[in-house]
Amino acid sequence: xxxxxxxxxxxxxxxxxxxxxxxxxxxxxxxxxxxxxxxxxxxxxxxxxxxxxxxxxxxxxxxxxxxxxxxxxxxxxxxxxxxxxxxxxxxxxxxxxxxxxxxxxxxxxxxxxxxxxxxxxxxxxxxxxxxxxxxxxxxxxxxxxxxxxxxxxxxxxxxxxxxxxxxxxxxxxxxxx
Amino acid sequence: xxxxxxxxxxxxxxxxxxxxxxxxxxxxxxxxxxxxxxxxxxxxxxxxxxxxxxxxxxxxxxxxxxxxxxxxxxxxxxxxxxxxxxxxxxxxxxxxxxxxxxxxxxxxxxxxxxxxxxxxxxxxxxxxxxxxxxxxxxxxxxxxxxxxxxxxxxxxxxxxxxxxxxxxxxxxxxxxxxxxxxxxxxxxxx
Numbered sequence: 001x002x003x004x005x006x007x008x009x010x011x012x013x014x015x016x017x018x019x020x021x022x023x024x025x026x027x028x029x030x031x032x033x034x035x036x037x038x039x040x041x042x043x044x045x046x047x048x049x050x051x052x053x054x055x056x057x058x059x060x061x062x063x064x065x066x067x068x069x070x071x072x073x074x075x076x077x078x079x080x081x082x083x084x085x086x087x088x089x090x091x092x093x094x095x096x097x098x099x100x101x102x103x104x105x106x107x108x109x110x111x112x113x114x115x116x117x118x119x120x121x122x123x124x125x126x127x128x129x130x131x132x133x134x135x136x137x138x139x140x141x142x143x144x145x146x147x148x149x150x151x152x153x154x155x156x157x158x159x160x161x162x163x164x165x166x167x168x169x170x171x172x173x174x175x176x177x
Numbered sequence: 178x179x180x181x182x183x184x185x186x187x188x189x190x191x192x193x194x195x196x197x198x199x200x201x202x203x204x205x206x207x208x209x210x211x212x213x214x215x216x217x218x219x220x221x222x223x224x225x226x227x228x229x230x231x232x233x234x235x236x237x238x239x240x241x242x243x244x245x246x247x248x249x250x251x252x253x254x255x256x257x258x259x260x261x262x263x264x265x266x267x268x269x270x271x272x273x274x275x276x277x278x279x280x281x282x283x284x285x286x287x288x289x290x291x292x293x294x295x296x297x298x299x300x301x302x303x304x305x306x307x308x309x310x311x312x313x314x315x316x317x318x319x320x321x322x323x324x325x326x327x328x329x330x331x332x333x334x335x336x337x338x339x340x341x342x343x344x345x346x347x348x349x350x351x352x353x354x355x356x357x358x359x360x361x362x363x364x365x366x367x
Binding site for chain 2 (some may be wrong): 005041047048052057059061072076081102117131133146156158
């Protein structure tokens with residue numbers, strides 16, 4: 001019987017390690033790790049929308065949403081955004097270093113004055129299944145990851161739809177926040 | 178002649194590049210009673226390996242070790258060795274019975290943990306394989322919003338930001354192209 005007891009005692013000691021091991025396995029992707037690290041950090045604002053929530057979207061009134069937007073969203077499975085106004089350059093550097101960007105293919109990189117925007121994609125056959133945007137300027141750092149079936153052309157068109165309606169200066173609005 | 182070949186083989190042997198056959202040649206050579214005097218120093222090396230490879234633990238190895246421990250222990254207890262005054266008799270435990278329980282417990286734990294951590298949503302959803310893979314990447318996501326309406330607004334905002342940034346790129350390259358063609362033109366005219 002003492003063997004039982006000893007085993008149980010050892011298991012209780014080991015259990016947290018095992019759980020920790022499994023949970024770190026669950027967040028194996030680099031983005032997940034980065035998100036996990038800063039999710040509860042006050043300096044960051046976080047938005048994450050799970051596949052479950054994407055399915056729930058069907059119940060909402062979509063009347064005000066443009067058809068392009070509707071189609072784009074219907075193919076997305078999940079969304080994660082991490083953004084901060086504090087020491088953006090530093091976090092940008094960290095993100096570039098930490099994220100395993102070898103898994104991604106660089107799609108677009110914009111470097112103008114203090115502005116840096118990277119678009120990276122992960123492909124699965126011919127489908128783009130993840131779009132990652134990393135952007136930094138003096139006002140903030142943003143990391144955005146869309147997972148799903150991504151249509152870049154449609155995404156690029158979304159803002160031109162808007163500009164017709166006179167919302168061209170959306171990025172200035174974003175700056176003010 | 179013999180010396181040259183064996184010396185070459187030896188050199189290879191030290192580099193750990195010999196094949197099994199070549200090692201056999203070396204072993205055979207050093208087993209001879211008379212060998213080249215210059216190779217005599219290495220005889221012991223191969224002799225040692227040969228000797229030691231024949232040594233097998235006897236069936237009673239464990240009990241012999243145990244017995245010698247017990248004997249030493251008893252001797253220490255009765256004579257009360259001076260460098261170890263508070264000597265207690267050794268406690269001997271065998272790992273053999275416990276290890277089965279460790280193994281069983283580990284297996285059970287692994288199975289339960291993996292079934293618990295399976296992404297629950299994916300099991301029944303009839304998603305095609307690539308999408309399923311995509312979903313399993315992200316099952317750790319904790320929702321920020323409970324209200325789908327708010328979620329939709331956030332998604333739209335995010336998509337617009339992405340779209341604006343994509344078009345910004347188009348503008349930049351557009352400007353750069355323009356600049357380039359200007360430079361090109363001046364270069365050509367001068």
